[in-house]
Amino acid sequence: MTWQPHITVATVIEDNGRFLFVEEMKGGRLVLNQPAGHLEPDETLLQAALRETLEETAWEVELTGVVGIYLYTAPSNGVTYQRVCFSARPVHLNPELELDPDISGTTWLTRDELASQGHRLRSELVMQCLDDYLSGPLHSLELIRT
Structure with missing residues (x-):
C-alpha cells in the first residue's frame, strides 16, 4: 500500500479583527473553513494559496506571512494532509x-x-490556524522556497 499525504494550502485573511471563512458542504453538513485547497501540478505553494482564495471567495489577497505548517490525519477517512497556512490581507x-x-x-x-x-468547523485545524495567527509569530514568506 502506498501512503501519500495530500499537500494543501489555507489562508487566514484578516480585515479589522474579522476573518474571512468559506461555508461548504462536507459529510452532509454545512461547515466553516479558511479558504483552502490542494496544490496542483506545476504550481507553487504561494500560487496555490492565491488561486484557492480567489476561487473560493472572489477576493484577491496579498499574502503577508506563513502562519504554520501542519500535519493532520482526518479521523473520518484516515487521509493525511500537510497544510501550509498563510496569512493575507484583502485587496x-x-x-x-x-x-x-x-x-x-x-x-x-x-x-x-x-x-x-465550533460544531461547524471542518476540522480542528480551522481554529488552530486562526489561534496560531493571532498568537504569532508569523514567518516570512521567504521561508517558502520555489
Whole structure:
C-alpha cells in the first residue's frame, strides 16, 4: 500500500479583527473553513494559496506571512494532509466571479464568533490556524522556497 499525504494550502485573511471563512458542504453538513485547497501540478505553494482564495471567495489577497505548517490525519477517512497556512490581507473583491461549486458562501467572523460555532468547523485545524495567527509569530514568506 502506498501512503501519500495530500499537500494543501489555507489562508487566514484578516480585515479589522474579522476573518474571512468559506461555508461548504462536507459529510452532509454545512461547515466553516479558511479558504483552502490542494496544490496542483506545476504550481507553487504561494500560487496555490492565491488561486484557492480567489476561487473560493472572489477576493484577491496579498499574502503577508506563513502562519504554520501542519500535519493532520482526518479521523473520518484516515487521509493525511500537510497544510501550509498563510496569512493575507484583502485587496479587491471580484463580485462577478462565480465561487467554486463546493462553496455555499463566505462570511466574515471574529475569533469569538468562530469559536461559538465550533460544531461547524471542518476540522480542528480551522481554529488552530486562526489561534496560531493571532498568537504569532508569523514567518516570512521567504521561508517558502520555489
